[in-house]
Every structure is written in C-alpha cells, then in structure tokens.
Amino acid sequence: MSASRAQGYTPSRIVSHILSRRGIPEGEDTQRFLFPSLRHLTDPFSIPGICEACERIRRAVHGRERVFLYGDGDADGVCAAALLLRMFEQAGVNCSWYLMHRLEEYDISPATIERIADSGVSLLVTVDCGTGSLPAMEAARARGIQAVVIDHHRGAEALPEPHILVNPIVTGAPPAARYLSGTGLAFTVLRGLASLGCGCADTDTRASVDIAAIGTIGDGVPLTGDNRVIVREGLDRLGDSANPGLRMLVERLGARGSREDVVFKINPRINAPGRFGVPETALRLLIGRREEDLLTALREIEALDRKRAQTTAAALRGIAVDGIPADGIVLVEHLPASMCGILASRLAEERNAPCLVCCASGGVIQGSGRSVPGFDLYEALAHRRDLFLSFGGHSGAVGIRFDRNRWDAVADLWKQATTAARAVDRRTLPDITVRLRDITPALAAELARMEPFGPGNREPLFQADNAKVQRIVRQSAGYQVFWVSQDDALFECAIPENARTDIVPDERVSIVFRIRSSQQGGLYRIWLEVTEMWKSAPEPKAS
Known part of the structure; x- marks a missing residue:
C-alpha cells in the first residue's frame, strides 16, 4: 500500500482492538506498525x-x-x-x-x-x-x-x-x-x-x-x-x-x-x-x-544440512526413548556439542517450558538452554556464574560449560531457577470474540498487514461461541475437517487430530481459531484453523 493510502487508512474495530491489547494506540503508532518503512528506523x-x-x-x-x-x-x-x-x-x-x-x-x-x-x-x-x-x-x-x-x-x-x-x-x-x-x-x-x-x-x-x-x-x-x-x-x-x-x-x-x-x-x-x-x-x-x-x-551447505537433519532426528529418537525429565534438563552422552541448541529449541517449543540439553566431553559438560516467552533465562541463572567455566546468552537462550563434577549443583540450579516458568499455564488466550459474519476478505487483508508474526507479535487468535457443527467432511494430513455455521455465515474448519476433541454434528460449540486464506485458480478461500473447541453453553434468548 502506498504512503498516501496508508495515511488514509483507518483500522477496523477488530484490528483496533487487537492492536490496543498489544499496547499499540491508534494514530501514528498504528500507521508505523501496519505500514513499516526504513524511514521509521x-x-x-x-x-x-x-x-x-x-x-x-x-x-x-x-x-x-x-x-x-x-x-x-x-x-x-x-x-x-x-x-x-x-x-x-x-x-x-x-x-x-x-x-x-x-x-x-x-x-x-x-x-x-x-x-x-x-x-x-x-x-x-x-x-x-x-x-x-x-x-x-x-x-x-x-x-x-x-x-x-x-x-x-x-x-x-x-x-x-x-x-x-x-x-x-x-x-x-x-x-x-x-x-x-x-x-x-x-x-x-x-x-x-x-x-x-x-x-x-x-x-x-x-x-x-x-x-x-x-x-x-x-x-x-x-x-x-x-x-x-x-x-x-x-x-x-x-x-x-x-x-x-x-x-x-x-x-x-x-x-x-x-x-x-x-x-x-x-x-x-x-x-x-x-x-x-x-x-x-x-x-x-x-x-x-x-x-x-x-x-x-x-x-557444501546442503550436504551439511542433510547431516544436521539426520543427527537431530537420531538424537530426538534417543531422547524420546529415555524420556524427558519434568525439569527439562537432558544429558546426551554422545551428542555433538553443536547440536545442543537446536535440540533445546525443539524441546522447549514442544513442552512450552525451558529446556537445557547438555553433552559431555571428558570431564567437561557443555549445554544450551532455551526459554519460553516471558521468562528471562539468563537472569534466572546469572547469579551462579561461579558454577560455570563459561556462561553467556540473553533472556531467551544461554550457553554454558562446567566441570562434570558440578552436574548435581547445576541441575539443582536449573530446577530451582525454572520452577516458576514450568508452573505457568501458557495457553494463549484469544485476542477477541467475534461473530463468524465478521470474518471477511477485508479482515483477512488487514491481518496480513500485521505480519510477519513471531516472537513479540504472535498471530491473532479469535473465539466464536455457539457455532453449529454442520458436518464432518474428512481427515486430511493430520487434521479433522468440518464445517460450522453461525447466523448466516458458514466456514470450513480444520482441527489437529491429536486435539482429542469429539466433533458431533448439530452440536453447538465454541471454537478458538486463526484465520487462513488462500487463492488458487482465481478462487479466493477463507477457512479457520481451530486450536481449541468445546461444547457451548446455550445463548441467552432475547427478551
């Protein structure tokens, strides 16, 4: 969108609400967020x-x-x-x-x-x-x-x-x-x-x-x-x-x-x-x-990346067999030190909790820790630098080296430091509750202006209540596909098969979802990627 069109743009009620919840007030800050430019640096x-x-x-x-x-x-x-x-x-x-x-x-x-x-x-x-x-x-x-x-x-x-x-x-x-x-x-x-x-x-x-x-x-x-x-x-x-x-x-x-x-x-x-x-x-x-x-x-890069993928897969299989302790600290004896970070990232994302993956070489242990949003891992460990031969990083990641005879002390430090992070319920709450008729191509285009999504700018989540399951279509690529309606709006939905949710035709449900859109062969399509679903309470009747 050109600068002149951006100046005349007013966000919709839904996008304004989402931005406001993220601390971005209307006005110049909204323009800078939705239409970023190098001149804003x-x-x-x-x-x-x-x-x-x-x-x-x-x-x-x-x-x-x-x-x-x-x-x-x-x-x-x-x-x-x-x-x-x-x-x-x-x-x-x-x-x-x-x-x-x-x-x-x-x-x-x-x-x-x-x-x-x-x-x-x-x-x-x-x-x-x-x-x-x-x-x-x-x-x-x-x-x-x-x-x-x-x-x-x-x-x-x-x-x-x-x-x-x-x-x-x-x-x-x-x-x-x-x-x-x-x-x-x-x-x-x-x-x-x-x-x-x-x-x-x-x-x-x-x-x-x-x-x-x-x-x-x-x-x-x-x-x-x-x-x-x-x-x-x-x-x-x-x-x-x-x-x-x-x-x-x-x-x-x-x-x-x-x-x-x-x-x-x-x-x-x-x-x-x-x-x-x-x-x-x-x-x-x-x-x-x-x-x-x-x-x-x-x-050379492609050959090394294939080796990286194979090493990662083998290490993950070994960790799966041994199991991941509740405190999220893992010692893999024969793992290359260079792979600790990538494994810690994968495990922290899967468990939604801090993870530390370590490997041993002689009398020295080297490890990489990865955190989760809102938990400063560096700050949690920095007060015990005396335990480490080397220690560095930032709030989301740390790298450490320490003598093997200090394993118990480091493990205790990790457990104590990350207890609070593991106890937090990190389910992401929806940004706003909407009616299905609010979901339009214009809204999808506005949401695209909020990209790229990632740390500090997660993709918006929506909730719709008392939607009616119309029919279950199929299972496809790890998803269950079904349709829901509300008022005069009808949408295709997909929910992961492992969500352990029973989908019953004609049942009234609440759904939490992300809005997806695609264009193929000249046809524009909007569908809903559902992350949670439960049976709705009946809507109160108008008096």
Missing part, C-alpha cells in the same frame, strides 16, 4: 556507542589500517559478518576475519588476540559476541589493539578503555532499538557509516536489508520496533536479492519471502556449517562473487 546515533564506533571505523578506513573481524558462527553472526565484510571490501580495507563455531568455547580467547596482534591488526571488530570476553579485551589493550564490540548478549557492564561497546541490552537504547539482534546492530552501524559518507552509500545499505532480516529472524528476537521494520522490508526484497549467494539459495529452495521460509528453509542451512565447525562455508555464500565459488559453497 531509529536514528543510529541515538544508540549509545554507535557514534564512537562509526568514527573509529571511518578512521580505520581512511587510514588503511589492518582490521580483524571476529563473529559468532550462527545465522545472526554470519549475516552480521557478511554485512560488515562487504562494506570493508567496498571501502578497500584489508580485513581478515574468523567465525567461532559450536565446537568451541563461547568467549574470545586472549590467545586469539595474540595471534592477530602479531599480524599487525590495529582494529578488532566483533559481531554477535565480545561483551563477555573481558580477558581478551584486556589482552587487546595490552597489545595496542582497539576493539569495537557490536553485540546484543549480556555480559560486562562496560569494556576497558579504549574499547567501544555497542550493546543496547547493556548500555540502553531507545525502546525501538533495544532488542536489535547482532545483524540488526551491524545493519544500524552501516546506516551510521553511510550517513558519514564512509564505506557504503545509503542505497547499498538498503539493498542489504534482506541479509539483516535473515539474521534477525534467526536469533529469535522480538519482531517489534526496528526489528519489525527490518524483517518486513527484508522479506519484501528477498525474492529479488542484490546478494548473488542469497539469491542462489532462495531460488534453490523455492522460498517465497515469508518468515516461515526463513525459519524452516534458509536459516537451517546458514546455521548448518557452524554446527560442524565450518561456519565460513555459509559466510562464503554471502560474501562470494564468482558463480562457481557460490555453487561450491551451496553444495
């Missing part, structure tokens, strides 16, 4: 540290200094590194780089600093890591290296002089920018550099928003504020990416530019190399130029 220089970071990077560019970029090897870190490496390349800067992977420790080691110092590096830039690496920062200072740390994980409150910290979680930031991912922060730094006339033009920065969107989605940060703008704009550009490697990947996967395509198709492949110790393979795809190099990287 936070001023980069209002984020603590970015002004100093951009000035330091600009000085390195103009002085032709030797720069070293150190990043995390997950999708967020890979995408952040790709954005900055392309900028340095365009600016003609001699920039070496390294990505840590899931088989290593989480922090930058002082030994790494010694190696890069011997090569003549004067500026270290970290992306998606570095806040907790104080020994490395001290080593860098001692060797005359200044660091620009671009990160969103918790850790040190400040870095030793003369290092520069860009981390809204630690130093604060305007609300819209507080939960930027590592890639989102790298993108914001690029915007700052562009405004200073350094490294890249504003048009080049805008062309890279699709990479920023992939990293943002990959890290699971809330899709609100600047994150929402980045993801919405990036997904719109994904089908025609200016990045040749990303364009090749999107075409190979048949991705259509939805958040689901990024979550289930693109990001697993970008993450796969890092899980097996070679995250540079994914980075080569995003920074490469020559077609033969991109094809080689893509083939």
